[in-house]
Amino acid sequence: MENSKVQSEGGLNVTLTIRLLMHGKVRQTLDKGETVKKMREESGARINISEGNCPERIVTITGPTDTIFKAFAMIAYKFEEDIINSMSNSPATSKPPVTLRLVVPASQCGSLIGKGGSKIKEMRESTGAQVQVAGDMLPNSTERAVTISGTPEAIIQCVKQICVVMLESPPKGATIPYRPKPASTPVIFSGGQAYTIQGQYAIPHPDQLTKLHQLAMQQTPFTPLGQTTPAFPGLDASPPASTHELTIPNDLIGCIIGRQGTKINEIRQMSGAQIKIANAMEGSSERQITITGTPANISLAQYLINARLTSEVTGMGTL
Structure with missing residues (x-):
């Protein structure tokens, strides 16, 4: 087993891609362009952070295994530094x-868990890191989250072992x-253009919805943004009213x-x-909003x- 790994690393210089999921304040650590630039230069790995107005980002680290370990070491130490800095203000x-x-x-x-959990147990014992594999797949994907926590040193050892398993057991299918x-970020229509809200800004959102909306607008007189149409009966300048229903959990x-x-x-x-x-219905855990x-x-x-x-859900004791 060990031999094949050495040969593959030495002979083929195996390139591996490891994906990390980051969220909230954590990703701000890496969002500063200089930090990522420095990590790319010093590790030799390709490091990309997914774009988009998302609470989570995917950080993709690609390269020969040794560059991946270097990149991980830098990320782990950077996070430790952030923890130490944030603790200086806390009791x-x-x-x-x-x-x-x-x-x-x-x-x-x-393969990471092993028969009866043997592999994951071995990883925990030999590295001192906590390792957990999520039971459910991440939404709309065939991937699972694997959470590793511990000291930076323990995390680096653990990532090395995970990389070995991933090289020896490639994904199936x-x-x-x-x-x-x-x-x-729902789409908001204004003046025949669709916008999505990002932070405090409305960003033009060019997609099918805009085209559909423009078609709908052609049926009615068109008002440029910023002008209000006097509400005369018979002058139906605004799109006709429609109804939308939502259900929200009672709690x-x-x-x-x-x-x-x-x-x-x-x-x-x-x-x-x-x-x-709507009023709460007996026996129902949801309320209708029209x-x-x-x-x-x-x-x-x-x-x-x-x-x-x-804001309610994310404020309720989640990470």
Whole structure:
């Protein structure tokens, strides 16, 4: 076993790709262009960070195995440095471990776990790192998250062992890679152009929806953005009102309604849509929300409701 590995590394200089999943504050560490540039130069590995307005990013590290180990070492030490810096402002005394999440094709996870968990147990014992393979695949993919935590040294040893397993047991069949979903960015229509909200900005969103919307707009008189149409009866310049229905879990409805209805009123005012929340049905864990208005009103109301849900869910003791 050991021989074939040495030959493959020496003879073919095997190039491997390892994917890492990062989120939240963690990825800001690497987002600073200089940090990644320095890591690329010093390790010799290709390091790419996925683009997009997503709460998660995929960091792809490609190169001969030795360059991958160097890159991982740099990332692990960089994260440790960040932990130490953040601790200088906190009363905590014990240093939390560095945690990295790899994204591995599910077809290779069996080899990582080993018969009856023997391989993963051996990795934990020989490196001192905690290793966990997620039971479920990541959404819309055939990949699983493998979480490694421990000291930078333990993580580097663990990554080396994982690379050996991945080289010896290539993925079977086609892998559908995990692609992080954007933070809910609905499309908002204005003046025949579709926009997605990114942060505080509306970004033009050229896609099929725009074309469909432009077709819809041709049926009605067209108003340039920024001009308001006087509401004369008979002068139907705005697209006809339509209705959209959503169901929201009961336990999250409170964050949308707000104290004494403050939040829902705010959403009504900002979106210009009519929003009705049905009473709780006996035996149902969900509530029906009906949004009525123009497509633009409805899109904006949906966006604002999603934004409330996202901040509520991400604020609830998740990572």
